[in-house]
Amino acid sequence: MATSPIQFIIPDLLSTFPWPRRLSEHYLQVKSESAAWVDSYPLFNEELLRPVQHNDPALLAAHTTPREKDIVRLQSDLLIILLAMDEVSDEGGSELNTQIREIVMDAFRNPYNERPGGEHQLGEMTRDFWIRALDRLPPGAFSIPRFIDTFDAYANAIVTKAKDKVERRHRTFEEYLSIRRSTIGLLPCFIISESMLNIPDDVYNHSRMVALRELAMVLIIIANDLFSYAKEKARDEGSAVHNAVEIVMVEKDLDIQGAVKELERYIAGVMAEFLDNAANLPTWGEEMDGKTKAYVDGLAQWIRGNDCWSFETTRYFGKEGLEIQKTRVMKIPAGFSSESP
Template sequence: MTASTAPPQTPPLQFTLPDLLAKFPWPRNLSEYYCEAKAESSAWTESFHPFDEEGLKGFNLCDFNLLASLAYSPREKEIIRLGCDLMNLFYVFDEYTDIADGEGATKIRDIVMDAFRNPHKPRPEGELLLGEMSRDFWIRASNYVSPDAHCLPHFIHDFDTYTEAVAREADDRAKRVYRGFEDYLSIRLDSSGCLPSFALCEFGLDLPEEAYHHPRMAALRIQGTYLIAIGNDIDSYAMEKARGLELHNSVALVMVEQNLDVQEAINWLERYAAGVHADFLDNVANMPSWGEDVDRRVKMYIDGIAQWVRGNDDWTFESGRYFGSKGLEIQKTRLMTLLPASTGFVKKSA
């Protein structure tokens, strides 16, 4: 067949990404400690040799240190560094569990949680690197606050539910399970990693339990997670579909559940997120008072959650995680196309 008689090629599917935070009142803010914390945390992460040379390039392209420096930006240098380490730990855990089934992910989860719960116990010879990586992080994080600080059990609880949800996600992926949107969102609340990320915002603030567990505060954590998760699902859909991970993405699930195309599903999620956004601002505006000193610390915590919502969106376009070198251009045009099939940064034999 000659070129002149060849059938026309179908153009790649293009869709528009909404700006879910166009009216979100917290602006972009990058920590002054970004470069310093990035250098330290990158060296720390690479010391565990989690990736081969190709994987390391992909890891550096994502720049999770930038995410932490945007998300924890109002805080002191120590929290920025711990935030960088936590984001890099999340990433390594996600990459290793992304290629595992439910049983394999559960084994990895058990290693990580044992390291958190027993940080002074030496890790077994030949164990997966995530055990020592988690142990080292948690010793430094827990030393930053008093031994009886409430933030410590809060973090352990939230990281436990996170790893459990990731294992469930891996099992769903292996079995090709399609969940309904609401069922999926309840899992995403934990599998997103937002709650343990928010838990680090509490470090050094010494919040009273009454304030931490207040219904409006608990709702803020859920709503902040949903805003991040839905935005992340929309922005990462093309990459996740290319890697065969779209079963744990609300765009794909809404498409199936409601028989919509990609753009229609994204538009539906945009409307859903607008309701969450309104509820988030309502809870911030109507948070009760616990006295001047506690209210000051509560405000820092709330600003931490809100900055996480904003910072995650900024990082999505400023890093190379989802859009390569085109992030800032896509942030302006909001136009995205589906990508060719690809793999992650950890090989199956790792």
């Protein structure tokens, strides 16, 4: 007798979120330009190109950064670099990951130097992206060192992520969130979104501004883990050990639906904190208050846009995304236990 697939329900985490869906009018043009850019690098063979096409980074950029066309394009290309690094980290050992990190970070720190012949193509891709970004920013922009620092943290963290998957290491929920805030690569993306605001360090590093970034990342991380869990579990490649659903199942001895409900309760608290911090920022004067409002709107757009993109692309749900968005029913193929691992 055939075994039925495991089903669980994913909650609508943003049912009361006050920021609506927005899609940049530049989406299709950016998609075409980013695709041509990818095609110009031999790094992307057919196997590596497939996840880029399925993920549609231009769609995520258009949902989360619905601003000037060149900013949307930079965001799309950055997402491609992040995706390529993530794919390489999943396939390579610690030596390759360390090498890629050194190449990429050197390209960020020395963008006007020609890249050495024969090195990994991510070096030249990064250099090209960063030169275009620097051309868009005023000299001495606050976002320049912020971007380099946050990307360096991301590059370091994906080495840890790859090692965890190989070793099938289960971290605690708080340990996982600490690492995941770097491995998800959101901080560099946030900086591209807000780069033209040029918010000074004293405002950017205010406790409520820091909290808003941290909370936005957690909201996106948990959503991504809920959406990706069935796919990761079905692949059985160790990916699910780097997923909040699996971690909560282990930590609290729950089945899948129990872990999902636990995460739903957790996210409700995170959402309340985000809205409280957004509503209670201090005032820095009319001009700066306008910039901080735009900054908060940008973070909120990432939260909403990531949710929309998750169902509109094929990354998590194949061609069933819009249907699953309505029904909220997820399925894992037969052969996996719904009990905690």
